[in-house]
Amino acid sequence: MGKIIAIANQKGGVGKTTTAINLSSGLSYAGKRVLLVDMDPQANATHGLLSLQEIDENVYSVMMSEADIHEAIIHKQEPKIDILPSHISLAGAEIEMNKIAKGKEALLKNQLNQIRDQYDFIIIDCPPSLGLLTTNALTAADSVLIPVQCEYYALEGVTQLFLTIRLVQKTYNANLRIEGILLTMFDVRTKLSVEVSQEVRKNFVKQVYQIAIPRNVKLSEAPSRSLSIFEYDQECNGAKAYKQLTEELIKRNERG
Ligand SMILES: Nc1ncnc2c1ncn2[C@@H]1O[C@H](COP(=O)(O)OP(=O)(O)OP(=O)(O)O)[C@@H](O)[C@H]1O
Ligand SMILES: [Mg+2]
Numbered sequence: 001m002g003k004i005i006a007i008a009n010q011k012g013g014v015g016k017t018t019t020a021i022n023l024s025s026g027l028s029y030a031g032k033r034v035l036l037v038d039m040d041p042q043a044n045a046t047h048g049l050l051s052l053q054e055i056d057e058n059v060y061s062v063m064m065s066e067a068d069i070h071e072a073i074i075h076k077q078e079p080k081i082d083i084l085p086s087h088i089s090l091a092g093a094e095i096e097m098n099k100i101a102k103g104k105e106a107l108l109k110n111q112l113n114q115i116r117d118q119y120d121f122i123i124i125d126c127p128p129s130l131g132l133l134t135t136n137a138l139t140a141a142d143s144v145l146i147p148v149q150c151e152y153y154a155l156e157g158v159t160q161l162f163l164t165i166r167l168v169q170k171t172y173n174a175n176l177r178i179e180g181i182l183l184t185m186f187d188v189r190t191k192l193s194v195e196v197s198q199e200v201r202k203n204f205v206k207q208v209y210q211i212a213i214p215r216n217v218k219l220s221e222a223p224s225r226s227l228s229i230f231e232y233d234q235e236c237n238g239a240k241a242y243k244q245l246t247e248e249l250i251k252r253n254e255r256g
Pocket of ligand 1: 014017018042128184217220
């Protein structure tokens, strides 16, 4: 049974999608079978890995049972990951989904159950909001990985996210756990980055990954070539950091 990890933080631009793409790719290079599910109407993960011509169905048509999940999944070769794409229509979809009387929080979970055993890891990239799309991701997930940007107000929103996680635990998914907290866009030269990372480590102690993802322009360039950082520039600091994150995550999961 594949482990389902949602990458969530309702704060925008903190590195959710960059982490979803490069962690998925890292896990694949580590020999794991990986599915990346794009739950964001912005479809950044989708377009960071696929060209428009490759996309047919999307996660919304799957959730609404208009398309078969097996047919909607795209098998990418480099990096070797499967992708359940998003589409801009997912924005309006949230309104449609809200009209469903019963079980609207479990639409994604029910679909992923069909294919879960074909993967070791299913990574869900969440939108920067705490609406029904994120609730669907958290209801389907075993755990949440929270990227926190080393910037002013880094922890702003994390409190709200924890409240949402608790609500989902109470109502839809009692087994939901915190996978880990990831410091992103770390810049060792700035006092602010160092201060924020110390603050986050003090607050969340062991939940924080040892590796902090550095600010690295290569990480922002790779998606324009539909590549993960490992094909784009294996030697850059961003690639080394995401490789270490992958190793830490696998090790934590082996310990159970
Ligand atoms: N470590 C990094 N170094 C440099 N640039 C980065 C890094 N991580 C992310 N970026 C860039 O910062 C921007 C925001 O990152 P990303 O899209 O991953 O955040 P997000 O949390 O998914 O955003 P949103 O909330 O809009 O979905 C992107 O342009 C991305 O390329
Ligand atoms: Mg994103």
